[in-house]
Amino acid sequence: MNNRLQKLREKFAEKEIDAVFITQSENRRYLSGFDGTAGFLLITEKKAVLATDFRYIEQASREAPDFEILRIASNIADWFPGLVGDSGVKRPGFEAADVTFNFHRQLSDALKKKKVAARLVPVNSLVESLRAVKEAEEIDLIMKAVAITDTAFECIEGAIKAGMTEKQVAWELEKALRENGSQALPFEIIVASGPQAALPHARPSDRVINDGEPVMIDMGAKIGGYASDLTRTIYVGVPDDTFKKVYNTVLDAQTEAMSIIGAGMTGQQADNAAREIIDKAGYGEAFGHSLGHGVGLAAHELPRLGPGSEETLAEGMVFTVEPGIYLPGWGGVRIEDTVVMEQGKVRGLSQARKAKYD
Ligand code: ZN
Ligand code: ZN
Numbered sequence: 484m485n486n487r488l489q490k491l492r493e494k495f496a497e498k499e500i501d502a503v504f505i506t507q508s509e510n511r512r513y514l515s516g517f518d519g520t521a522g523f524l525l526i527t528e529k530k531a532v533l534a535t536d537f538r539y540i541e542q543a544s545r546e547a548p549d550f551e552i553l554r555i556a557s558n559i560a561d562w563f564p565g566l567v568g569d570s571g572v573k574r575p576g577f578e579a580a581d582v583t584f585n586f587h588r589q590l591s592d593a594l595k596k597k598k599v600a601a602r603l604v605p606v607n608s609l610v611e612s613l614r615a616v617k618e619a620e621e622i623d624l625i626m627k628a629v630a631i632t633d634t635a636f637e638c639i640e641g642a643i644k645a646g647m648t649e650k651q652v653a654w655e656l657e658k659a660l661r662e663n664g665s666q667a668l669p670f671e672i673i674v675a676s677g678p679q680a681a682l683p684h685a686r687p688s689d690r691v692i693n694d695g696e697p698v699m700i701d702m703g704a705k706i707g708g709y710a711s712d713l714t715r716t717i718y719v720g721v722p723d724d725t726f727k728k729v730y731n732t733v734l735d736a737q738t739e740a741m742s743i744i745g746a747g748m749t750g751q752q753a754d755n756a757a758r759e760i761i762d763k764a765g766y767g768e769a770f771g772h773s774l775g776h777g778v779g780l781a782a783h784e785l786p787r788l789g790p791g792s793e794e795t796l797a798e799g800m801v802f803t804v805e806p807g808i809y810l811p812g813w814g815g816v817r818i819e820d821t822v823v824m825e826q827g828k829v830r831g832l833s834q835a836r837k838a839k840y841d
Contacts, residue, residue: 502526503606628705631706674687674700698719710780711778773792
């Protein structure tokens, strides 16, 4: 944990802040170890304070030994100015993507009222950029979540038959995830059949799956706070030529991207590795989303692998590689693996079957 605080403090100068006020829940957990659902952190050059209410005091002292625990009331004006003023902080950063307009106003009004001469400075991706690079223990947890997901998918794949509804399939998958040790669902499972599969984020419905349709399944597990993310597209019945062509193109794009992506590339370059293959096959317009995203405490986090992403892919990053082709009226295919950047290259973690069609 200390190491994470150290790395955070090293970023203060560049952001022109002398402290940071953390409100975002995964960031709070990442920096402090405390996984309760309410609380704030104030981290200065010298101090690290975890402010939470009476429900969590005991848990906080146990989970966040590097932090001074401050018991707070629900009214921010009662404790925030004192916390900032006593720390001698002049330019505390706040998480601009997390703090609402109303909450920001409460914070700044409270400082003004108590005549604390500190100016709140918006910061972006401060902790998120640290979280993007995983430590060995984090990668271990993600690998466990990936293994649970693979097992759950394999348990259910063979049982998906014409006549079942998408919701029934989603429920079977959810049970299998739980039974195999997933502590929660990092996101709602997607089961999209037939034309529904043309929508990248379709919700499972009461639609009955027919023979001769693709079924796209996107699911993940969570363990020790860490997520995995997996998509497989199967075919109910005997695959036709369209499905084979689309499926093989997506798989080629994914395989190629996974072999080309390396440390030092930008998110855009990584995305391009897959996009070129889909373009060449004539489906360029049908791949309307980014190639991938980081996975960790959140199922979607930094880095972003997509058009316009200047983020540099680095050793220890865990992210997805998930090209897709979506054809309105027909359906779609997406294949997604969770991978880790290791020794400069991508190592695929997901093992669920995804063989090419002849
Ligand atoms: Zn996914
Ligand atoms: Zn994903």
